[in-house]
Amino acid sequence: MFNQGLSLEQAPPISIVLRFFILCAFFGLLSGLYLIFYGDQVALQMSAVTIAFVHLLLFAVVSITMIGVLFQMLPVMTSVSISNALRVAKVMHLLLALLAVALVASFTLNLAIPLAISALLILGTISVFIFKVLDRLVRLEHKDSSVVGFIVALSSFGIALVMAVVTALNYSDISIVAYDVSRFIHIRFMLSGWLFALVCAVSFRVIEMFYVSSPYPKLMQSYFLPVLFIILIIQAVTATFSLQSAHHIDMLLVAAVIIYVLSTLKLLYNRKRPRVDVTIRLWYIALISWLLSAVVYSFGAVEVGFGAFVFGLLSLIYAMSYKIVPFLVWFHLNAKGVLEAPMMADVIDKDYLKLHLYLHILLIPLLLLSLYMSDILAVVGAVFMLTNSLYAYNIYRATMLYRAYLP
Amino acid sequence: MSRYKQVLLDATELEHPEPLESSVAIIGTLKRGEYLHLITKRRPVPLLQICESNGFAFAEHVESNSKYHTLVATDSSIEVENIDV
Numbered sequence: 001m002f003n004q005g006l007s008l009e010q011a012p013p014i015s016i017v018l019r020f021f022i023l024c025a026f027f028g029l030l031s032g033l034y035l036i037f038y039g040d041q042v043a044l045q046m047s048a049v050t051i052a053f054v055h056l057l058l059f060a061v062v063s064i065t066m067i068g069v070l071f072q073m074l075p076v077m078t079s080v081s082i083s084n085a086l087r088v089a090k091v092m093h094l095l096l097a098l099l100a101v102a103l104v105a106s107f108t109l110n111l112a113i114p115l116a117i118s119a120l121l122i123l124g125t126i127s128v129f130i131f132k133v134l135d136r137l138v139r140l141e142h143k144d145s146s147v148v149g150f151i152v153a154l155s156s157f158g159i160a161l162v163m164a165v166v167t168a169l170n171y172s173d174i175s176i177v178a179y180d181v182s183r184f185i186h187i188r189f190m191l192s193g194w195l196f197a198l199v200c201a202v203s204f205r206v207i208e209m210f211y212v213s214s215p216y217p218k219l220m221q222s223y224f225l226p227v228l229f230i231i232l233i234i235q236a237v238t239a240t241f242s243l244q245s246a247h248h249i250d251m252l253l254v255a256a257v258i259i260y261v262l263s264t265l266k267l268l269y270n271r272k273r274p275r276v277d278v279t280i281r282l283w284y285i286a287l288i289s290w291l292l293s294a295v296v297y298s299f300g301a302v303e304v305g306f307g308a309f310v311f312g313l314l315s316l317i318y319a320m321s322y323k324i325v326p327f328l329v330w331f332h333l334n335a336k337g338v339l340e341a342p343m344m345a346d347v348i349d350k351d352y353l354k355l356h357l358y359l360h361i362l363l364i365p366l367l368l369l370s371l372y373m374s375d376i377l378a379v380v381g382a383v384f385m386l387t388n389s390l391y392a393y394n395i396y397r398a399t400m401l402y403r404a405y406l407p
Numbered sequence: 408m409s410r411y412k413q414v415l416l417d418a419t420e421l422e423h424p425e426p427l428e429s430s431v432a433i434i435g436t437l438k439r440g441e442y443l444h445l446i447t448k449r450r451p452v453p454l455l456q457i458c459e460s461n462g463f464a465f466a467e468h469v470e471s472n473s474k475y476h477t478l479v480a481t482d483s484s485i486e487v488e489n490i491d492v
Contacts, residue, residue: 011456076452209449212422273422327424331453335460339435344424 012071012081014332014402016089020068021321021395023097027060028314028388035381038108043374045303052107054306058190059122060100062313063157066198067092067129070150072324077146077205080136088129095125112171119168123161130158145221149201152225156193156232160186180243185236191309192253193232197225199316200260210323211280213267220263228256250297257294261287278353282319285360286312307367315360318391322353325395329402338405347401348394356394359387410440411485417446419474430454434463434479442480442487448473468492 034053035042041049071089075081082088099122106115137143137151163177163186170179177185208215215221231252239246265287268280289312297305326347333341362383370376414433418426426447431454433443445451450467458465458479466487468476478487 011453210423212420272420275422323423330424330428331457334431334457337461339431339461343428 011331011335012075012085012089014328016086017068017072017324017328018395018399019089019093020065020071021325022392022399023068023093024061024065024317024321025388025392025395026097027056027064027100028391029385031056031061032381032383032385032388034104035384036378039377039381040374043370043377048107048110052104055107056100056104057310057314058195059103060097062195062310062317063190064093064096064100065317066195067096067126069202069320069324070133072328073202074133074150077202078137078140078150080133080140082129082133092125092129096122099125112168116165116168116172116174119161119165123165126161127158130154134158145204145216145225146201148222149197149204149225152229153194153198153201156189156197156229159236160189160194163189177240181239184239184243184246188232188235188250188253192228192256195313196257196260197228199313200225200228202320203260203264206320206323207264207267211268211271211283212273213271216263216267220259224256224260228253231256254294254298257290261291261294278350278357279319279322281357282315282322282360285364286315286319289315304371311363311367318356318360321391321395322348325398329398333402333405336407338407341405342401347398349397352390352394352397356387356390359383359390363387411480411490412441413444414441415444415446419446419448426451427454430479431457434458434481437479437481439482440485441482442478442485442490444492445477445479447475447477450475451477454479464488466490 031053034056038049038053041047042053044050068089071082071085099118102114102118103122105111106118134151134154137147137154140147143151163182166176166182167179167186169176170182176182204216204221207213231249235246235249235253238249265284268283268287289308293305293308293312296308326344329347330341330344363380366376366380366383370380414437416426416429416433418429421429426445430443430445430451437443445454450469454477455465455467457463463479463481464483464485464487465477465479468478470476470492476492478490478492480487
């Protein structure tokens with residue numbers, strides 16, 4: 001028998017993750033609006049507006065939200081807590097929101113110097129966070145698969161941001177590394193090293209816990225992400241000599257996504273109690289999107305592959321939000337002595353959850369149609385705005401419920 | 408043999424968040440002389456935090472890497488750390 005000392009410090013304030021989810025919905029709304037106004041230009045490959053939209057989605061909507069989720073996940077999954085978490089989160093939340101707007105505006109308006117400054121400030125803001133967290137993670141005596149995964153994801157994020165600054169400087173004719181090379185490395189470390197690795201690190205723990213599945217194979221938990229990181233390093237070094245050769249290594253990254261997707265689908269399909277709710281459907285949508293992304297990318301359809309990958313990421317963010325928020329509302333109320341707090345399933349209205357799911361699914365045929373008719377992107381934008389309004393409302397309602405029950 | 412009455416909850420096959428919700432629901436109905444005996448596959452950290460912040464007595468026993476026993480009592484006269492699992 002033992003009574004280990006527990007501290008509520010392990011549970012960061014609920015307001016941190018809620019404010020990041022609300023910001024996610026806000027940038028989601030902005031992305032929809034952007035598509036309505038600039039849809040025709042977004043459809044043009046490699047236009048400044050396309051790059052702006054990609055950063056609006058991948059940095060403002062996805063990456064900033066992931067940083068917010070890390071404030072919650074790190075203490076729970078690795079026992080590493082961020083000191084002064086609330087204050088740090090508030091500062092980062094505000095700075096990153098402003099910088100994301102500056103970044104997207106600089107891309108849209110083709111402003112080279114503000115772009116470089118925004119990229120530098122983003123690097124400065126996030127690198128402090130990355131260094132502090134990495135330092136704590138590396139010092140941990142027992143490093144399980146999640147800890148290793150977080151180390152890989154955060155290291156990759158750091159590298160991706162440095163390459164982002166180098167790429168942005170190229171726009172101002174300051175060339176440290178050739179534009180094509182820095183951009184190539186930036187994209188790989190951002191997508192595979194940061195976002196994909198982070199999802200893997202979190203899934204290694206939550207798929208088994210949330211959905212009562214078997215655990216991922218031990219071999220996969222131990223080596224998958226370190227090998228992925230080594231591949232990315234080799235690819236980056238290769239890119240400095242030959243971009244063409246580095247492109248061939250993409251097939252290993254594609255293989256990594258397929259391995260992850262098939263392993264996760266197998267675990268979810270063989271669950272002991274296969275209960276179906278909105279979050280599990282969103283997981284399936286994400287996994288199938290990623291499978292499609294990997295397949296079409298390997299056949300050379302880069303833009304479609306990229307779009308499917310981002311759609312998968314968005315599905316995962318919604319899935320995780322709708323698991324995390326009800327749990328946190330319930331948990332924090334109970335921890336404050338409100339044992340009559342509403343059950344987790346009642347924190348967010350089930351009908352609104354389903355409506356969000358249906359709107360999200362509606363985006364699939366619309367996005368496919370937009371491949372042939374770029375005018376449809378404005379409709380995609382409108383539906384995406386609706387989806388994110390609903391998402392914002394659901395998170396807002398959960399926040400209000402929490403406040404209503406506070407003693 | 409314990410002189411206290413055990414309320415057993417085997418949550419090893421329950422999907423998140425059922426173990427946690429059911430545990431707290433049971434804790435809310437415990438009478439004098441009763442304690443909750445929860446069996447889970449993982450250490451139920453959130454439950455322990457809820458117990459700590461609400462002043463409930465709790466004790467843990469690790470049977471294996473995938474089997475945790477947690478005893479919780481609201482009755483302050485029960486010394487859960489002295490109860491055998």
